[in-house]
Amino acid sequence: MSDPQLTYRDPVAVLGLGPMGRALAATLISAGVPTTVWNRTPDRAEALVARGATAAPTVTGAVRAATLVITCLRNPAAVDSVLAGHDDWAGRTVVDVTTSRPDEARRLSDWADGHRVHLVKGAILTPTPTIGTPAAITLWCGDRPAFDAALPALATFGGTPAHLGADPGAAAAxxxxxxxxxxxxxxxxxxxxxxxxxxxxxxxxxxxxxxxxxxxxxxxxxxxxxxxxxxxxxxxxxxxxxxxxxxxxxxxxxxxxxxxxxxxxxxxxxxxxxxxxxxxxxxxxxxxxxxxxxxxx
Ligand SMILES: NC(=O)c1ccc[n+]([C@@H]2O[C@H](COP(=O)([O-])OP(=O)(O)OC[C@H]3O[C@@H](n4cnc5c(N)ncnc54)[C@H](OP(=O)(O)O)[C@@H]3O)[C@@H](O)[C@H]2O)c1
CATH class of the missing domain: 1.10.1040.10 (N-(1-d-carboxylethyl)-l-norvaline Dehydrogenase; domain 2)
Incomplete structure (x- = not known):
């Protein structure tokens, strides 16, 4: 699989619009990143659309609109179910910030390998009001070239993003x-x-x-x-x-x-x-x- 090539202006999709997903999407929009959003309950996209996001009616619609896909869901089971909503993932970067156990993060990495996906696993340690501010603390791990390519988008979330290494379970640990x-x-x-x-x-x-x-x-x-x-x-x-x-x-x-x-x-x-x-x-x-x-x- 070739290295991902992303730039600051590459389109990003955010799957999952709970409080944290909404905060991440709003920050991307404010930074001028073209942002597509999807949520199981579609109403939650409305305020983001009013701020400039595009709402996708399906997971496939959101994934096709983006080079970088961020998943921010309740738990790893929800991530599995959302990822199963699309077939052709080859070559994409998925950044999952859903809180997980280390073994669940490593299992997601197995899924990524099987679908030719570049996986960056993240952990957000601070609450939604910190997102987009210096007080945010985010940890990242997994595919390093994909992380480097996604950094312009991930850096908008605030703080000083740290990459902990290739082990996809490191941030969760x-x-x-x-x-x-x-x-x-x-x-x-x-x-x-x-x-x-x-x-x-x-x-x-x-x-x-x-x-x-x-x-x-x-x-x-x-x-x-x-x-x-x-x-x-x-x-x-x-x-x-x-x-x-x-x-x-x-x-x-x-x-x-x-x-x-x-x-x-x-x-x-x-x-x-x-x-x-x-x-x-x-x-x-x-x-x-x-x-x-x-x-x-
Ligand atoms: N909130 C924070 O301050 C904070 C801080 C650090 C980390 N986090 C982490 O960020 C992640 C998201 O948290 P959150 O606060 O945004 O809210 P959340 O209540 O943990 O998650 C809500 C999101 O998950 C979706 N969801 C739940 N089950 C689903 C399923 N089976 N299929 C599809 N979608 C499903 C919800 O969709 P519906 O809208 O359709 O229900 C909604 O988009 C969590 O892993 C959390 O631990 C949150």
């Missing part, structure tokens, strides 16, 4: 790990509000102090990365044993109020494994080595 961080942080935040509320603390009073915790994570993140890289876990700032004691107090307080402590108990069981293995006096980054039975310490 980063995305999953970062969503892990986000999901558990949201769980911790909502749990903390519930506990504070049970103790009679109003949310705004609590927030004054809770807002000081989040910035600490920045420093901890780089410190943990260094310690995990060097396999060195000094306990000079805080220790695993101390964390076990601290989280036990939180669990007991939650229990006195009848607040669900299952997530805290799961976290404590990881800490307990590290203590049992003799790492009680190590720093907290050591806990990353106790999440799977095979990599225990």
């Amino acid at each position: 980063y995305d999953m790990a970062l969503l892990d961080l986000f999901g558990t942080a949201v769980s911790g935040l909502t749990h903390a509000f519930a506990l504070a509320s049970a103790e009679g603390i109003d949310p705004r009073s609590f927030a004054r102090y809770a807002a000081g915790i989040a910035p600490m994570l920045g420093e901890m993140t780089t410190r943990f990365a260094d310690q995990l890289t060097e396999e060195r876990f000094p306990g000079d700032l805080s220790t695993v044993a101390s964390a076990h004691s601290g989280i036990t107090h939180v669990i007991e307080t939650a229990d006195t109020h009848g607040i669900d402590s299952a997530v805290l108990r799961a976290a404590r069981s990881v800490i307990a494994r590290a203590v049992t293995a003799g790492h009680g006096e190590d720093g907290l980054a050591r806990l990353a080595r106790f999440l799977t039975p095979v990599r225990s310490g």
